[in-house]
Amino acid sequence: MLQEYEGKLAFTTDVWMFLNHHLFIALCMHLEHKDELLSMVLNVMELAKLHMEVHLVSAFAEVLEEFGINEKEVHITCDNASNNDKMIKELVELLLGFDGERSHVRCFLHVLSLIVKALLHEFNSSKPTTRRSATRARGKPAEDDNADAEEDEEDDNNATDDLDPLREMTEKEQKQFEKDIRLVKLAIVKVFKDATLYFSHHDTPNLVHVIPVMDCIEETLMDASHGVKYSNAIAVACGLAKNILDKYYSLTDGSATYRIAMILHPRYKLSYFRKLKWTKGWQQTVHKLVKQEYANTYAGRFDGSQDKPESNADDSSRPNSPSQSSTYENNNSEGAWVDVDPSDDGRNLFNILDDFDADPDEDIRDKLEHYLTAPTQKVTDVIQWWKDRQGIYPNLSRMAIDYLTIPATSIDVERLFSHGQLILSHVRSRLSAQTMRAILCVGSWSVLNLVKPEEDLLA
Template identity: 25%
Template sequence: KLKYGGTNGTSHLNRHMSSCIKRTSDVQQTIIGRTPTGGIFSFTFSQMVARKETVRYFVREEVPFVKVEKPAFRRWMRKAFGPQFKPPCRATMRNDVMQIFEQEKTVLKDLLQNIPGKICLTSDMWTSNQKLGYLCITAHFITKDWKLHKRVISFPMLPSPHTAMYANLLNWNICDKIGTVTLDNASNNDSAVARLKDSLFENDFLSRELFHLRCSAHVINLLVKDGLEHVLPSLENIRESVRHIKSSQAKLQSFFACCERLNMKKRRLPIDMCTRWDSTYIMLFHAIPYQKVFDLFFYESDFRYVPSLTDWNHATVIRDFFKIFYDSTRLFSGVHYVTSSSFCYQMSKIACILKTIADVPSFKLMYNDMKLKYDKYWKPVPMALGLASIMDPRYKLQVLELCLELNYESEFHSESIVSERETKMFAYKSKLFEVFEVYQKKLDNNVVGPSNAAPNVPQEVDMVSTLLSQRREASYETSKSELHRYLDQPPLMIPQESAFDILDWWRTQEASYPVLSAMARDLLTIPVSTVASESAFSGSERVVSKYRSCLLPNVVEALTCLKDWFQAEEGTQDEEANELEELMGEIEIN
């Protein structure tokens, strides 16, 4: 043993220091802790894991890289998570982002190239505070376990919109898997779609016909915008009354007192925003039940915008009318469920609600404008979405027939209108069987494959080849009846409001309908909206954040894609869907 004392000297200690290996702190030491539920877990610190999770947090929350060098951030990490963590600099953070992006991209590439069906695309334009254009390309696909997924696969900065879409698809090596593309209603989309068709489907006329769809959320925005122009003035008194109540704490407390007197829950009422039409619906939804509270609050008031009984009655009609558009937009903007099969059902609901105001004098102008826009985009139901609705076992042909009946309905029910409707329905049925035959032949080719006979084969082998060919033809005729069998069976009797997993239904029917299930998978992959619900109600452009727009384009793309991929991994791609409603919605005051 080495001893230290006043009589022992220190030379032996110096010799020990020069010869003994220094003990380092054991940063890999396992720590035992408890979970929030009381369970025990073990944790081993890893600098690499800590760096990766730091990158993940910065990407998910869109935190600027420079924050990692701030003293406050470093102190927080050191004090809260331990001194062994060494935060990287911003340059290292950027390099880590690009490295993780390339790793995750390789994994996603492999996934996309091995899915059993088609990939359907959506794209929408973004801009920055520097007026630079970015194209967000999103892939929608169904995996082997019949689960629907979506991933942002590209976010390039474009000097000219859409010119680089095909180049990005080549980079991902998925050109042979593309099924459809859903775009907004920008005027330059037609030329972009034409170029994509020429590149992807040079001689495939069937695929070209089904390829392009317009974003249904954008179309609904156009309809609602035309309609609201006629009714917004009649809502002025309610809007100004809500603004008046929220203008001071004293008025708000007085409003709460009126709520208590009438045994109503105390709530902060939202006010609408000029950039989002759903905010007007939400304002009316929460204000109308408090009509009597408004009357009490403004009793004997000289406020000039006090809502009258006529104002409230008018607002109730408007709220009920626009509810279907609000619900349809939210439905069409979903991420984790099929939307294409519900298109005809929702269009039928919109057509019916439009009919209710067709002969109401005060809404006649609104009806004319909205019906004109509806007919422009949806009177001929998009072929791909019409076929997708048939793949829903709850609807089959019925809801498509109803939608066409409503779209081509005439006040006088003239013979020409009936004939046109029947002609359209015949076209959908013909296309349905045409698409089915394509899938049948594709399945036959995949199962049997072409014959590669060696030279000088004895003649007897040709007999076997002939027999096999006959069996293939017989099998083709038998399986061709899959579609007939599916259509001949009555639709499933499941109430519309009940939960129904259409993909799980087709998964269980895959053995009975091997060809039709493959066709259904591709049609049900189609998204009807290009945007998530948090931006579906706004006509404004989507804007890259101020800090991201200062970065190099390849870094912006990596950050945007990684954020979406991380959210997909966590199952939180729709976490912002209710952001506005939670912000504006009814807030109960305890």
């Protein structure tokens, strides 16, 4: 199934350490299968703890080679860990079909987590006692143990005050604080909660939704950091969170996947960028990006045109026989003339000039431009929408399906590890890596009906 798959393959991957201190890498694959999006576990492998970056790269390449898909074009979604960044750079040398950062997608749920951490950082500052404990834990000598002991005792006596900073506020400050918190929950926290829940669906949302959600969060943080309805502390925290958002928003420019996926969704196309008033330069860049990808990778590959024999240049210059003359070619062929019966004496042979019927594709010289200039549509099942139009857009539909099956998050891998954590409990921590691999992989394949019954195998 995988070797014969015509399009690109999308992968999600992550690394996890289980309770028995064994390190595993998991690969999930996402593709169109029987007109639906199929997300499945491809493999789970144990990694050596030492030199993990090296083993991470080799394990990924080894899995693809084992399944015979190491030469296929791929997209990879993973979180923002430095190990993954190194893996992306090194996989370019090992995988012929991997375009590095252009085909790299950063898990949007992980990006959301980093933004929220930046937002809450100012409200989670370590107290002096905590910092002193951390210093001792790192092995640094205390300057004065007796003084520290007295301070610790003082801290213990005032523990209630430390845990309840509202007691140190005036009544007016408390009311303002409660008002700010209520506004934060209603406006700021809600957007992150909703985004997290939305991207945690079982049917993993694809890349189309990332940029619109980022735009919504950016607008929320911008209003909070520059407005006057929040206190200075909250405004500053929102500004710090926006800095993280801007960092990862700019990284989407390095990957071609986000913008191409949006344009190939019939609901958005180029209209989204126009409505949000992106500069004309950016709109032209996005348009050019899609045209280049279509021309370089997809045009003529899936409509059979590349299989047509090339005619000799001398023979094609003029017809040498009636069978080669375009006068007698059928309208469904490559000729421009309508079908004519030369034995029909009742009609002048050249009356066909008045009945000339241009080829249906004559006014659609560029299928991509035809698609882009058509009105946008509200579509619920975008994969099925493109499958229904394969006859009209044989190459463009393949391109659209390839990009619209790329997941925006690595939630499927995280869900797999959560399942593994339930299997490898405290009382079953001696399960071998091979057993864990079999349980997780075969279990996933069985749920998707990809495992053949025993009687079929014996037949």
